[in-house]
Amino acid sequence: MAGIATAFTPIASLAGGALIGLSAVMLMALTGRIAGVSGIAARLFPPYEDGELAGRVAFIAGLVAAPVLVLVLTGKLPAQTIQANGTVLSIAGFLVGFGSVWGSGCTSGHGVCGVSRLSVRSMVATATFMAAGIATVFISRHLG
């Protein structure tokens, strides 16, 4: 499946990345927790080891609300193109969910927070999912 062209946005991406970093720093300062979205989402399910379920629901609700706020403030939403069909999305979603819990983290927990803490485990995890993602795109786009 060929990709569709997207614009290279270095300034907006750097600024957006800084906001993600700010969010991670604020969560650590306020709750003492790593801003790993997969860890937060997985702990929406039992067993509940602490009394922080409501805070996790609130964080996820904030993630979902962000584009709604953008729409209210600017009157439009940026581009979002999803090419994968329902079957591929189902398999991909399951792999992302299962793999992130099995590997103790995802792009935010390992890629942002772990790498920032100079964790070797997180660097290995980040290098592995980057390599797997690159290989998967190569196979699906160029060998398929």
Add this chain to the structure above:
Amino acid sequence: MAIIFQFAIGLIFGLGLVLSGMSDPAKVLNFLDLAAIGSGTWDASLAFVMAGAVAVTFVGFNWVLKRPRPLFGEKFHLPTSRELDLRIVLGPALFGVGWGLSGFCPGPAFTALGFGSGAAVIFVAFMLAGMLLARWLANRPALSRISASPDQLEA
């Protein structure tokens, strides 16, 4: 009180995803498509997102973690495991395949729900199912050697 802050922190994270373009799976896939460097459709934006996020988090964590404790909590919960076991490669490998198939990882998938995307609903439903299964397996004592115990979940 803490809950309102956590909503706001999630909102800032989501705004970062939207501003950075990472809420668009096409941009993520075009970054992962290294073979397109030659043809000109490679999109390096994701590297800039990571650079911005890691720079702020690196400086911010150094500052925050010098404090005795978080504002709303007893202590900082930092991962302590340093073991480079099979999980830390196999988990991210499966994750990376799913990421490369769809262009979604967990944060942008939740944010895509707010776009009103039906595709995101399918992805998130199966992602949560995968998480639930992995979390359930992690709590089977017989499997604890090959799967994560809940307190090892770091992110």
